[in-house]
Amino acid sequence: MMRALAVMGLLLAAPAMAADGDLAAGPGQDVVAANCGACHTTDYIKMNSRFLAPETWKAEVTKMRVAFGAPIDDAVAAEITQYLIAQYGAKP
Numbered sequence: 447m448m449r450a451l452a453v454m455g456l457l458l459a460a461p462a463m464a465a466d467g468d469l470a471a472g473p474g475q476d477v478v479a480a481n482c483g484a485c486h487t488t489d490y491i492k493m494n495s496r497f498l499a500p501e502t503w504k505a506e507v508t509k510m511r512v513a514f515g516a517p518i519d520d521a522v523a524a525e526i527t528q529y530l531i532a533q534y535g536a537k538p
């Protein structure tokens with residue numbers, strides 16, 4: 447009985463640990479979560495956030511599209527870039 451309860455606890459805890467829907471709240475958050483979590487987790491954004499200047503974020507989004515083939519059109523890319531700069535751009 448005790449053992450069964452412990453296993454259930456693990457099952458309940460697992461989804462919370464796997465979730466990466468914890469991007470900073472702001473305009474464009476949903477778009478970034480939908481487009482930038484397809485190939486890798488959005489942790490990639492947070493891991494780089496302290497280092498990337500606005501221009502570098504722009505280049506990063508372009509690289510995901512051109513080099514890695516992310517299917518993101520210009521309008522969506524602009525929205526994503528704005529979000530990244532606002533939420534995760536290096537502060538001068």
Ligand code: HEC
Binds near residue numbers: 482483486506
């Ligand atoms: C088509 C697949 C794909 C999509 C979609 C994608 N990426 Fe990537 N991303 C990659 C690959 C491949 C790498 C590099 C390989 C690795 O390190 O795993 C990478 C690496 C990164 C890195 C680490 C730094 C670097 O340049 O290697 C960041 C930051 C990043 N991506 C941000 C984004 C953002 C922001 C978006 C949404 C615009 C996005 N990615 C969408 C494939 C993708």
